[in-house]
Amino acid sequence: MSDAWIRTAEVNPSDQVDRGKLQIIVNTSIQNRPVADARVSISYTGNPEQTIEELRTDNNGRTPMAELPTPPLEYSMEPGMNQPYSEYTVRITASGFAPVEVSGSELLPGQLSRQPVQLVPLTPEEPYEDIVIPAHTLYGEYPEKIPEDEIKPMDESGEIVLSRVVVPEYVVVHDGAPSDSTAQDYYVRYRDYIKNVASSEIYATWPLATIEANVLAIMSFTLNRVYTEWYRNKGYDFTITSSTAYDHKWMHGRNIFDSISYVVDEIFADYLSRPNVKQPILTQYCDGQRVQCPNWMSQWGSKYLGDQGYSAIQILRNYYGQDMYINTAEEISGIPASWPGYDLDIGASGAKVRxxxxxxxxxxxxxxxxxxxxxxxxYSEATKEAVQAFQEVFGLPASGIVDYPTWYKVQEIYVAVTRIAELL
Incomplete structure (x- = not known):
């Protein structure tokens, strides 16, 4: 079953009454190094030949934030025919690299969207890359999730491979249905995968508790696939697919919303569990409008509960039952050392600071x-200033304090820049 999609309406330019912010982040595909002085042009996807912004990247591979038109906020607060986000086409050129065009980068009102772009060296075989971001799952038409048991049987030989829950450094995403041998496989950092799926499955304008509840469901589902080695036990060489019939919708090259990114960075080691069950729960869900799914979470329903002041765990228990709990993985792979357990600030000292x-x-x-x-x-004033500069570059709150999200972002970037090559 393919994940074909259609649009149900076109954006009316007269509806573009609000504003959002878009930043382009340009790195190399090898070692993820920033590309300075790349030329970036932005146009409406519906009118790609008319450039509305021209920008350049700085030494950190970032453009200034462009403030651009979006539909009104209310379009993303209720299901309807009106497309709640505007779509932009981004073209990137840089000396020595193949040009890239990204079509359909989404922008929501009042939100900051960051569009990552990876450049490959210019060769006759790589003259350019064209990335098309499909419609958001709440707006386009996608296959329904094929129901599965939320807890996988453990009495079959080889069914459970891992002895404990570990947050992987990478997941391998099969960009299609499991049986589609023509679909490409992508190595994706776990946190980037979760941010991509959440940006594709819910709206960043929704209440914070709703975003957190949906992110927890996405992470628990994903870690169930990792823990049970679900697809590898079936003879496949990937972790998860991008098909909504089987897993979540992951979109190659899509933009990420900051409000979702912050939530993932805060809780990325968490998952959902039930008493006396070792594996993360396969938390399935649906939109609750086009598709109904009793005993699963409804995305629109979770939004309405968030509007009423429900917390993330209250939202989750409303759908999955009162015996659902938030747990934390025993290990986070691919990092040099673990979180010290407290914030680092002026006055801190010792091996973790070093x-x-x-x-x-x-x-x-x-x-x-x-x-x-x-x-x-x-931890001196100079260290605090360096931390603050790091936070500014990587889109974290620039407090100068090393909290949980900052610590693990430092680990992630350090690993990336010290590797000879990425697994891409």
Whole structure:
């Protein structure tokens, strides 16, 4: 079954009464290094030949934030025929790299969207890349989820491979139905995968508790696939698919909304569990409008509960039952050392601070706006300024304090810049 989609309406230019912000982030496909001085042009996807913004990337591969028209906020607050987001086409050119065009980058009112772009060296075989972002799942037409048991049987030989729940560094996404041998496989960082799916499945304008509840459901489902090695036990070489009939909708090259990104960074090691069940729960859901799914979470229903002040766990228990709990993975793979368990700020000292300083200095060799610091194990004003610069570059709240999201973002970027090559 393919994930073919259609649009049900076109954006009316007269509806573009609100504003959102769009930033383009340009890196190399090898080692994920920032590309400075790349030329970026932005146009409406419906009128791609008329450029409305021209930007350049800085030394960190970031453009300034462009403030662009969007439909009104109410379009994303109730299901309806009106497309709630505007779509932009982004063209990127840089010396020595193949040009890239991204069509359909989504922008919602009052939201900051970051459009990542990876450039490959210009060769006769790679003259350009054209990425088309399909319709959001709440707006387009996609296959319904084929129901599965939320807990996989553990009495079959080889069914459960992992002995504990581990957050993987990467997942391998099969961009199609499991049986589609022509579909491409992508190595995607786990957190980036979750952010992509959440940006594709819910609206970033929804209440924070609703976003958190949906992110927890997406992460628990994904970690169930990882823990049970579901597809590998069936003879496939991937972790999960992009087919809504089997898994979640992941969209190659799509934009990510900051409000969703923040939530994922805060809770990315969490999943949902039931008493006396080791595996993460396969938390299935549907939109609750076009498709009904008793005993699963309704996305629109979760939005309305968030409007009423329900917390994330209250939303989840409303659908999955009172014996649903939030758990935390025992291990996060692919990082040099774990979270110290407390925020690092002025006055902190010791091995964790020294590790942080060493990593920041390595990152600063690639991202020049981050100042180098003295590696002495003491969290000084200079260290705080370097942390603040790091947070500004990577879209985190620029507090200068190393909290949980900042710690793991430092680990992620450090690993990325010290590798000889990415697994791409």
């Amino acid at each position: 590790q942080l300083q060493e990593q920041l200095n390595t990152i600063a060799e690639v991202y020049s706006s981050i100042p180098a610091v003295n590696v002495d194990g003491v």
